[in-house]
Amino acid sequence: MGEGGDAQAAPPIVLLHGAGSNLEDMHLALGKHFGARRRVIFVDRPGLGFSARRAKDGASPAYQAAVLRAVLDRLGVARAILVGYSWGGTLALAVCARFPRACRRPGAGRAGHAPRALAHEPAQCLARRTRRLAVCPHLAFPFGAILMWPGSRTAFLPQTIPEGYVKRSAAMLVLRPPTLMANWADVGCLEAFLERQAERYPRSGCRRSCLAGDRDPLVPAARHGEKLAAAAPGVKLIVLPGFGHMLHHAAADQVVAAVEEVSAGAGAHEALERQWNRDIVSARVGE
Numbered sequence: 001m002g003e004g005g006d007a008q009a010a011p012p013i014v015l016l017h018g019a020g021s022n023l024e025d026m027h028l029a030l031g032k033h034f035g036a037r038r039r040v041i042f043v044d045r046p047g048l049g050f051s052a053r054r055a056k057d058g059a060s061p062a063y064q065a066a067v068l069r070a071v072l073d074r075l076g077v078a079r080a081i082l083v084g085y086s087w088g089g090t091l092a093l094a095v096c097a098r099f100p101r102a103c104r105r106p107g108a109g110r111a112g113h114a115p116r117a118l119a120h121e122p123a124q125c126l127a128r129r130t131r132r133l134a135v136c137p138h139l140a141f142p143f144g145a146i147l148m149w150p151g152s153r154t155a156f157l158p159q160t161i162p163e164g165y166v167k168r169s170a171a172m173l174v175l176r177p178p179t180l181m182a183n184w185a186d187v188g189c190l191e192a193f194l195e196r197q198a199e200r201y202p203r204s205g206c207r208r209s210c211l212a213g214d215r216d217p218l219v220p221a222a223r224h225g226e227k228l229a230a231a232a233p234g235v236k237l238i239v240l241p242g243f244g245h246m247l248h249h250a251a252a253d254q255v256v257a258a259v260e261e262v263s264a265g266a267g268a269h270e271a272l273e274r275q276w277n278r279d280i281v282s283a284r285v286g287e
Helices: 023-037 061-074 087-098 121-135 137-156 171-175 177-188 190-203 225-231 252-286
Strands: 002-004 013-016 040-043 081-084 208-213 235-240
Touching: 013 023, 013 061, 013 087, 023 040, 023 252, 040 061, 061 087, 061 190, 081 087, 081 252, 087 190, 087 208, 137 171, 137 177, 171 177, 177 190, 190 225, 208 225, 208 252, 225 235, 235 252
Parallel strands: 013 040, 013 081, 208 235
Antiparallel strands: 002 040
8 A cells, every 4th residue: 555645635535456456557647647736545455466365255346345444444534535447446336335435425436347247358368367377376477477568558559558567567466376366356256246236336325437438448338337327326427539448547637637526526515515514503503
């Protein structure tokens, strides 16, 4: 876990990375955009980066949501704006569904997945391959290292991969056998979890913004973002033409603008809530 920006700024922003990566990916993409203006919290999800995974059900977004809630409690963060990329978007939605008060109302997550949508085939194929490699630790790193750059380049299409991305994002960390197995488990459990979580979306009080690229081959907007917007109240879907999967890198300005919009809405909502509470107190005193 890491923190950046002004600890006094509100609301704090929590950045949640996707499958196969770690907090360095989010830091590389968005850290400089918030700068000293905001308190920003970067998290390695359980089992990835340098976070441990101690529970057998650690791949479940519900479990990881509980872990994240506990971490925020320890940091003294009662409410936050959650910004999740791809798998991290599912985690942001899970937190909003289970701990709505943890999301600064209206809470937000940039979601990469949607209810009752099938897990994307490229990720399933990759999961099967990495599972085989993880069975033999001596093969995981050399073969994974060969595939790392072309795989990362594909994720960025149709945009180009930033220079030095694999090294600067510490992407090779996922090739450690325990991390590889944790990542496979994350992807493998996703489809069934999304189907169960879909029932919670209408009851969630958090407002959410969902950004998607119309040329994303891994998480197509029609199968994910559009279904999420149709199933969940308060979701603002923004489809960016000409963009692929790595929006937090390729369209960072648009992501930051969406966060700022949610933050401004949260401030206005809480101001109205405080005024409402004052009016209630005044009425009771008048009685």
